[in-house]
Amino acid sequence: MFCVRCGKEGRTYDSLCASCYLQSNRFTQLPDHLNLQQCAHCDEYLMDKRWVHYDSDLDAVYDHVAANLKVRKDAMVRDLEIDAREIDRKSYHVHVMATVAHEDLETVEESETVVRFKRDACPRCNKIQGNYYESIVQIRPTGKRFSDDEKAEILKRSVSYVETASKESRDAFMAKAVEAHGGYDLYLSTIALGKGLARNLVSIYGAEYKESSSLQGRKDGVDLYRVTYLVRLPPYRVRDIVEIGGKLYLVQSTGPHSAKLRNLKHGDNLTMTNVDLRNVKVVGTKEDVKEAVVLGEGRRELQLMHPVTFETMDVRKPQGFERKGDTIKVFLHEGELYIIGN
Ligand SMILES: [Zn+2]
Ligand SMILES: [Zn+2]
Incomplete structure (x- = not known):
């Protein structure tokens, strides 16, 4: 095979030798001007129909140029060097060096464009403004x-x-x-x-x-x-003390359907539906909880100093309760002391 233009022998592309073929073909194209839409409120850029955040304007310019570089179907871009120079605050002059492969040929193509920022409002900011x-x-x-x-x-x-x-x-x-x-x-x-x-x-x-x-x-x-x-919202919150059937309970957790309660005297747990708790009586909140000094401890009872009257009182330990320090948290209600916890 030989080149129909210069007559050189060897492999041909469309009947041309490599150098004649590359001289008369171009694989990439870039428009003279590119508009880059930026939201004036949130500063995000419109990239391929999506609004995207960029930390730097330059990165947005690079991506926009790369996305708008048209490449012939029978070629592939191997490498892209983009160099942007600020013309003014609203536009950049951009120089592109694209390394392109076609069959077994490789060539570097240069192109230039100007990227202009168009400041507008994105649909979301439009909605927020409105x-x-x-x-x-x-x-x-x-x-x-x-x-x-x-x-x-x-x-x-x-x-x-x-x-x-x-x-x-x-x-x-x-x-x-x-x-x-x-x-x-x-x-x-x-x-x-x-x-x-x-x-x-x-x-x-x-x-x-x-x-x-x-x-x-x-x-x-x-x-x-x-x-x-x-x-x-229900009348109670987590850590509130509620009264049900004359007994006091601590609200341990609340959920979409029910709440978990703990009987303050005996320590046993109770689960009740939110509906059943709708009108429950709240007798105290976490602000009403006081500290009491522990004076002594028996197998079943704690000797506590009443935080208000300073009298010594015996209080039965709720099931499973283990004291950790020298004071415990208590709740006072109608002359009685209830153990809340450590
Ligand atoms: Zn040739
Ligand atoms: Zn916006």
């Missing part, structure tokens, strides 16, 4: 039970739930949090986020949960609903 929401989680206490600390804690827990969700989905955000009826109304970007948060609170606090939805209109032929999740 106070967009699809669901509301209404958190309500039972009765007056909601201390400032607890309110702050539940809001913090909800915010961190949304933050975690937003790492997995860009669509997840809290539009606003408003204090309402002794609790909070949390406005959330999606129905799934509202449902997830409501269920999370239910499972942590053993709360009651009701769902209602209303039709907001239609978009692109689809009915749009807004869903409200009412999360009513």
Whole structure:
């Protein structure tokens, strides 16, 4: 075989020798200008239809250029060297050296482009700016039970739930949090986020949960609903002391369906459904627990110094209780001392 252009003998490509073939063929192409969309609010970049976070502008420029380099189907890019120089704060001049392979040939092709940043709002930031929401989680206490600390804690827990969700989905955000009826109304970007948060609170606090939805209109032929999740917290919390049938119990844990309680006098455990506990009487919280000095210990009893009257009192040890220090935690109720624990 010989080259039809220069006559050189040897292997040919489309009837040309290697050097004539490479002279008249180009494998890569880059547009003169590339626009790179960046959100003016969250600074993320639109890369191949997805909004992506970059730590540095340059990395975004590299990826955008690499993604827009067109390569002929019968060739392969072996190596890509991209060099970007800032023209001004909004544009970069980019020089590309692409090492390309075609059959057994390898060549280096140079190209240049200008990448211009276009600052715009991404759909998520548009929604945030517009106070967009699809669901509301209404958190309500039972009765007056909601201390400032607890309110702050539940809001913090909800915010961190949304933050975690937003790492997995860009669509997840809290539009606003408003204090309402002794609790909070949390406005959330999606129905799934509202449902997830409501269920999370239910499972942590053993709360009651009701769902209602209303039709907001239609978009692109689809009915749009807004869903409200009412999360009513129970009257008790973990570490509270409750009275059931004249006996005192410590709330050990709460869950989506039931709570675990411990009989303070005898130490035996009891599981009760959230529904059965709905109207339980709370007689104390962890703030009411006091320290009592242990004066002596028998096989069945502890001799304690009453933390208020300083009298010596014998208190029967609950089943399975083992003292660890010189003081123990007690709860005072109607003249009696109850052992809470070490
Ligand atoms: Zn030739
Ligand atoms: Zn954005």
